[in-house]
Amino acid sequence: MAIDIQLFEQGVCRENTGCVKWDRRENVFGKADVIPMWIADMDFAAPACVTDAIIARTNQGAFGYCSEDPADKQAVIDWMKTRHGVELAADDILFSPGVIDSMVTAIGALGAEGDSIAMFTPVYGPFYGSTKKNNMVIKGCPMIQDGSRWSMDLNALEEIFKEGTKLLLLCNPHNPVGRIWTRDELEALVKLTRKYGVTIISDEIHADLEMPGYKNTSILNIDPDAIVFISATKTFNLAALKHSSVLIKNEEIREKVKAEFARRGNGGINMFGRLAQTAAYQGGAEWLDALLEYIAGTRDAAVEFLKKELPKVQVAELQGTYLMWLDFRYLGMEHEELKKLMIEKASVGFSSGTDFGELGQGFMRMNIATPRKNVMQALKQLKEALG
Ligand SMILES: Cc1ncc(COP(=O)(O)O)c(C=O)c1O
Structure with a gap:
């Protein structure tokens, strides 16, 4: 319809x-x-597919603890495949209440106090906050503005990497400058992160919000060792339902992130968040x-x-x-x-x-x-x- x-x-x-x-x-x-x-x-x-799923569960009336269902991960797998050309296995997906919770946890899993984290600036405020919460040092890499178009300054980034920075927070697409990075830009970026042994943590919460004529490239399609955050909350207006997904193909990195989630005590699933995300990916x-x-x-x-x-x-x-x-x-x-x-x-x-x-x-x-x-x-x- x-x-x-x-x-x-x-x-x-x-x-x-x-x-x-x-x-x-x-x-x-x-x-x-x-x-x-x-x-x-x-x-x-x-x-409507989201509200229908929520109403159906509301009518049932029991709101006790819930766990995930295989259909939830399958919905993420299918969405990422058809919409973004990313191949995932169920084990690559972890659920978490929100992207920023995941970011704070992933940074904590991979870095230590005093380490530095690179990011292209200006950027969504919680990128700074997530770094500070882990007592790490922000290494802002100012973007280049050319009229209405903003781009990454890879020369400046390389200088940051030379000083020993091992983590990069990527906003893909970039909030606030509205950029969808081209595949070429991301490939050049990954060439650099590989050269310096830097891990990319990519916030792809806006990835579905592509304007006509633009196609977002998930960093996972270039760097399978990256950590990626996605969520149906931004795409389908579900932010208060607090549910998102962390995508990690690299098993060693995934185990570290899982252990950090457990250590920080973030657990459990919001039943309505889970239902809404699955319904949105399946029918939205x-x-x-x-x-x-x-x-x-x-x-x-x-x-x-x-x-x-x-x-x-x-x-x-x-x-x-x-x-x-x-x-x-x-x-x-x-x-x-x-x-x-x-x-x-x-x-x-x-x-x-x-x-x-x-x-x-x-x-x-x-x-x-x-x-x-x-x-x-x-x-x-x-x-x-x-x-
Ligand atoms: C780039 C980016 N990441 C994360 C978030 C927030 O995500 P969550 O509500 O899942 O923590 C936003 C919200 O505006 C955002 O723009």
């Missing part, structure tokens, strides 16, 4: 549901009526294709508006994710002043660029996974605020 685009045009009202994005605006922005375009979830209902492909088309349309409308009305705002080319990275540095404002302008004058709640590190000064991240009318209204308010 074709997906009705009205599902995305109308979205769902999430106010007064304890929803972080809408109901915590006063706490986060000091203003309860900003248009919320920050935290990375969507104002759309998950596919058509919904996802319709979502991606809708988001690409919103991106195009936003880019056109900005080009015409605010041509000095530099917009990073959105290839993957639903998060647009906007460069306001032409205004020459202090970052705090820029933040204030966005909230108080434009009444828009963007993610502040500095949530992604110091290099985010002068930038804002705009989440466009909301009905298009909200995005266009936010841009209109932005234009009025910037005069």
Whole structure:
């Protein structure tokens, strides 16, 4: 059955549901009526196959401890094969509540206190936090900006590796600059990590969110020794159900990560998270294709508006994710002043660029996974605020 685009045009009202994005605006922005375009979830209902699975279990009524079912891993195997061309065996998959929990644990499994970890910056804030939680040292490798396109600086990365760094946190696709790395870029990266004996920990939570014309390459298709995190939560709007998968083909590395999960006491499975993920992977492909088309349309409308009305705002080319990275540095404002302008004058709640590190000064991240009318209204308010 074709997906009705009205599902995305109308979205769902999430106010007064304890929803972080809408109901915590006063706490986060000091203003309860900003248009919320920050935290990375969507104002759309998950596919019907997911809600049906949850309702069926709810009607049964027993919510005792649950374990995984072989169908859960098979759903991951099939999804990764058909959507991303990754071949997995059931043993390669571990379930965990969330990608960031997994990242903290995997770093702890492979590194020791005082070790350093490389990452391309600016990057999703918890990359820094996961490193610090393990008492390790952040080695930021600033990306190169060429107009609307951002790329890896492999020369700078090599200098970091020469100093002895043995772990690299990769964001694939990259949040916040919206890059889907090309296969060539990833191959060049892996050539370098192999040369210096560096292990790649790749966060692929946004991998399904590919804009038309772009295909994400899982690092596992280039480096079978990498650790990869995926999740249906970002793709199908299930973040509060807390369930994700860690993919590790290398047995020795997998055993270390498993032991670290056990040592940290992270165990058990969220029954609804498990059911939702399996249902989404088994039956959500058509919904996802319709979502991606809708988001690409919103991106195009936003880019056109900005080009015409605010041509000095530099917009990073959105290839993957639903998060647009906007460069306001032409205004020459202090970052705090820029933040204030966005909230108080434009009444828009963007993610502040500095949530992604110091290099985010002068930038804002705009989440466009909301009905298009909200995005266009936010841009209109932005234009009025910037005069
Ligand atoms: C790159 C990236 N990794 C991880 C997460 C969060 O994942 P989880 O909720 O599974 O910890 C996000 C959420 O925005 C993200 O953008």
